[in-house]
Amino acid sequence: MRIYVLGATGHIGSYLVPRLVRAGHEVVAASRGTREAYHPDPAWDDARRVVLDRDASDAEGTTAAQVLAERPDAVVDLVCFTPDSARQLVEGLRGEVGLLAHCGSIWSHGLSTSLPMEEDDPKHPFGEYGVGKQAIEDLLLAESASSGGLPCTVVHPGHISGPGWRVINPVGNVDPRVWATIARGEELTVPGDASATMHHVHADDVAQVFELALQRPEASVGEAFHAVSARALTVRGFAEAAYAWWGHEARLRPVTWEQFRAEAGDEHAGTSWEHLHRSQVCSISKPQSRLGYEPGWTSDAAAHEAVAWLAAHDEEHDLPAPA
Numbered sequence: 001m002r003i004y005v006l007g008a009t010g011h012i013g014s015y016l017v018p019r020l021v022r023a024g025h026e027v028v029a030a031s032r033g034t035r036e037a038y039h040p041d042p043a044w045d046d047a048r049r050v051v052l053d054r055d056a057s058d059a060e061g062t063t064a065a066q067v068l069a070e071r072p073d074a075v076v077d078l079v080c081f082t083p084d085s086a087r088q089l090v091e092g093l094r095g096e097v098g099l100l101a102h103c104g105s106i107w108s109h110g111l112s113t114s115l116p117m118e119e120d121d122p123k124h125p126f127g128e129y130g131v132g133k134q135a136i137e138d139l140l141l142a143e144s145a146s147s148g149g150l151p152c153t154v155v156h157p158g159h160i161s162g163p164g165w166r167v168i169n170p171v172g173n174v175d176p177r178v179w180a181t182i183a184r185g186e187e188l189t190v191p192g193d194a195s196a197t198m199h200h201v202h203a204d205d206v207a208q209v210f211e212l213a214l215q216r217p218e219a220s221v222g223e224a225f226h227a228v229s230a231r232a233l234t235v236r237g238f239a240e241a242a243y244a245w246w247g248h249e250a251r252l253r254p255v256t257w258e259q260f261r262a263e264a265g266d267e268h269a270g271t272s273w274e275h276l277h278r279s280q281v282c283s284i285s286k287p288q289s290r291l292g293y294e295p296g297w298t299s300d301a302a303a304h305e306a307v308a309w310l311a312a313h314d315e316e317h318d319l320p321a322p323a
Contacts, residue, residue, distance in 0.1 A: 001098075002026040003214065004072035006054065007079030008047075009037045011160045012103060016076065016207035018043035023211065028070045038164035038203075054079050064092020074099040074214055083135045090143050094150040099221065100140070101213050103206075104156040106199060106226060106282050108134035116232075116283035119156070119224045127274070137224055144222040153213045153220040157206045158199035158228035158282060159275070161302035163309035168198060170239040171260075172275035173268040176317045179307055182239070183320050185248035191260035191269075194236035194252055196276035201228045202302035205295045212291040225287040229299040232281040241300040245307070245322035 008017050008029035014037035020027045021043040029044075033051040037044060050070065057063040067075055067089075075097055080086050086102065093100060107130035109123050125134040133156075140152040161167040166174040170182070171190050181188050209227040213220035233241070236252065243250040261269035287293035297305070304322055311319040 001073040001214070002028070002071060003074050003076060004028045004030065004067050004070055005076045005078065006030050006052065006067070007077070009035060010078055011038065011162065011165065011203045012078050012157070012206045012210070014038040014164070015204040016210050017047050019207050019211050020214075021046045023215075028072060030067075038162065054085070058085050058088060061088065064089050068092065068096055072097055074101065076101045076210055076214070078103045080136060081129070082132055083139055086136045086139055090140070090150050090152070095148070098151060099214065099217050100150055100152045101210055101220075102136065102140055102152065102154050104137050104154045104224065105130065105133045106156050106158050106228065106280055107278065108137055108156060109278075109280060111278065112280055115281045117280060118283045119226060119286055141222060141224065151217065151221040153222070154224040155206065155209050155213060155227050156224060156282075158201040158226070158280075160203050160206060161200045161306045162203040163305055165306070166310065167303050167306035168200065168275060170235055170242055171264075172196070172198060172235070172272035173264070174271065175264065175268045176310065176314055176319070179242075179310065180317045180319055182242050182248070183246045183322070185243065185246065185251065187251040187253050188239060189253050189255055189260060189263050190235055190239070191255060191257050191272060191276065192235075193254055194239070195234050196279040197232045197234050197281050198238065198275055198299075199228045199232040199280055199282050200299040200302050201295070202297035202305070205229070205297060205302075208296070209287055209291065209293055212287070212293055216291055219290045223286075223290070225291065225293075226282040226284055227287065228282045228284060229295050229297060229302065230284065231299060233299045235276065238300065238303070242303070242307075245304060246320065247323065
């Protein structure tokens with residue numbers, strides 16, 4: 001196939017484009033052109049690179065036209081965040097391409113009522129991001145189910161991890177001081193009782209789900225799939241694994257959210273609350289059974305790779321490399 005990837009140099013696209021090239025597809029890799037992919041891969045030499053600024057093209061109403069100018073058979077949309085943006089693309093692509101694969105989020109679930117969460121569970125999203133992603137999913141799946149509609153599938157990643165960016169840490173934020181505290185074997189302040197959960201996933205495993213969805217449209221069209229590791233981690237479990245990377249026993253000091261906010265600061269505490277309040281655990285039985293998905297990384301292995309990169313590149317915090 002000829003596949004157009006919107007947001008090609010982001011977290012997921014950095015792995016998806018090489019995967020698709022190696023699978024024999026013609027790939028058009030679209031990005032704003034402001035940076036390269038997160039990691040080098042010789043397969044990028046065989047992808048066609050184009051510039052597309054999604055915000056600008058949506059404002060001009062030209063996104064679909066720019067995509068169709070490349071004559072794709074399928075489109076992967078990794079940078080759609082509002083229903084209006086999704087609707088504009090769908091209306092332009094309807095009848096012109098065989099599949100639109102959209103990147104959603106497990107935050108579309110909101111608070112869970114049973115665990116592990118399944119894709120078709122009732123959803124109760126909150127916050128602008130989660131509500132928006134759920135509205136987009138509803139729009140795309142309804143479009144896919146309608147007569148003459150554009151075939152669509154939705155992939156919902158967990159907390160995307162990998163080398164090149166700051167991974168969500170054991171207290172649910174991206175404060176690099178947390179990793180430094182753990183590396184030194186010092187006491188880590190955690191909000192609540194450390195039982196909240198987070199469900200990480202390596203960016204390449206998210207790319208795997210997209211690749212499988214494109215390869216198997218008979219199984220993916222009209223469906224949504226989680227893209228997460230095989231098992232989620234609690235705050236305590238994640239912290240214990242992380243301390244062990246530097247040869248330490250975990251030292252956790254549970255505090256109230258008010259105390260945590262006073263120590264961590266409003267920004268980091270707010271990010272922690274967003275992740276830990278949801279406390280999500282997602283099932284992967286559907287992508288496994290229908291697509292053949294098999295995660296290549298556990299939650300802690302994906303985070304470990306990200307932290308090893310951070311140790312090699314963040315000179316400010318002098319973080320030693322994890323074992």
